[in-house]
Amino acid sequence: MKILFVADPLESFKTYKDTTFSMMREAARRGHELWACHPADLVWHSGGRVVARQARAITLTGAAHDWFSVVATAELALAEADAVVMRKDPPFDSEYFYATHLLGQAEREGARVFNSPQALRDHPEKLAILEFPQFTPPTLVTRSEAAIRAFHAEHHDIILKPLDGMGGAGIFRVGSDGLNLGAIIETLNKGGAETVMVQRYLPAIKDGDKRVLLIGGQVVPFCLARIPQGGEVRGNLAAGGKGVAQPISARDREIAEALGPILAARGLLLVGLDVIGDRLTEINVTSPTCFQEITEQTGFDVPKMFIDALERALAA
CATH class of the missing domain: 3.40.50.20 (Rossmann fold)
Known part of the structure; x- marks a missing residue:
């Protein structure tokens, strides 16, 4: 082949x-x-x-x-x-x-x-979660400074991030004191010219931002918890997070099994779900990673599962 x-x-x-x-x-x-x-x-x-x-x-x-x-x-x-x-x-x-x-x-x-290719365009990685609000934290997508301030007033501790970021780039946390909220909004929304995602801060990030993999609609039984280090709020490996492989939780499986068949039917052979605690925060479809870390730490052969799924898809 x-x-x-x-x-x-x-x-x-x-x-x-x-x-x-x-x-x-x-x-x-x-x-x-x-x-x-x-x-x-x-x-x-x-x-x-x-x-x-x-x-x-x-x-x-x-x-x-x-x-x-x-x-x-x-x-x-x-x-x-x-x-x-x-x-x-x-x-x-x-x-x-x-x-x-x-x-x-x-x-x-x-x-x-x-x-x-169509599925890649239809599932921007930050916005794809909007289809599944039952699994997500409170979330706002807007250009409006006033809407962001109102969201902060409601939830007190929030995360702001650009829609086109990767590897944790451009992610900010604003606590209940609202320190630097105005400057952060200006930085991210470019004076109202660009759309921003805002989510309620999830304290479970201390235990890791979990990457849960779906291959051919099936759930990989282990995830990679990317745990923030030092004073960081970001668990992304590119931002210095520590990757710890672990069995997926019952809630991880519930989310993954609900989304797996839907996304696979749309032509998404490989998907990486980001889960913090019991909440889905992103759906990654462009170039999901963590195969080697999970395989090396658990012995579960993720590349084998992927090539198996690719061969099945080609034979279908």
Whole structure:
């Protein structure tokens, strides 16, 4: 099977923790053919098909550094791959958006793309939770400074975050004293020009922001609790959080089993739910991670589960 990974430059991968690398390693173990390109390589010309201009066929060397070897470089029509796996990291900016449209055209030409380009556009990672208010903390989405101040007056301790952030970037906590609330609103909403998400602060963050994985609609039985360190309020690994794998709770499973079939039916093969305490805070669909941390700490083979699901989807 020929698998094309659309991803960030391979040279930038930190293979000791990279989820895309773990997918590649498991696919290679099964004898699948690995190809890789960057979204900037995607091209469509009238009368032709969507192609990756500089796609690279690679083999894995097993080394920590120089971890791959390029076997060939060629123009590859996406429809000629058995599977196209979109693994470009956020942010979901204009170029990511345009890439999903090119991937959508490739689907019309016969390509099998995971996650579905349409589903990627329909499930922005902060806003996708709005469909499932029964599982979320009190949440406000607005440009309005007055609305944010009213939300703070009601809930006293709040988290504010930009809709296009990743890795914990741009997240602020404002306590009951309201210190710096005005300056934070100005920073995030750009004078009313940009929309902000506000949520009630969840004290359970001290026990971790849990990443719960859904693969093919099925729940991975272990999650990664990303625990804030020092004086941080953010558990994101990119913000210095400590990742501790643990069995999912009954509430984690309840949320995951409610969302799993719905999201899988929409073409989302891989989803990462963020759960703090018993509340769903985000639904990650662009490039969910934590495969290696969960596998190494628990022995549960998450990459195997993913490639199993990919093979089943292709056989369906």
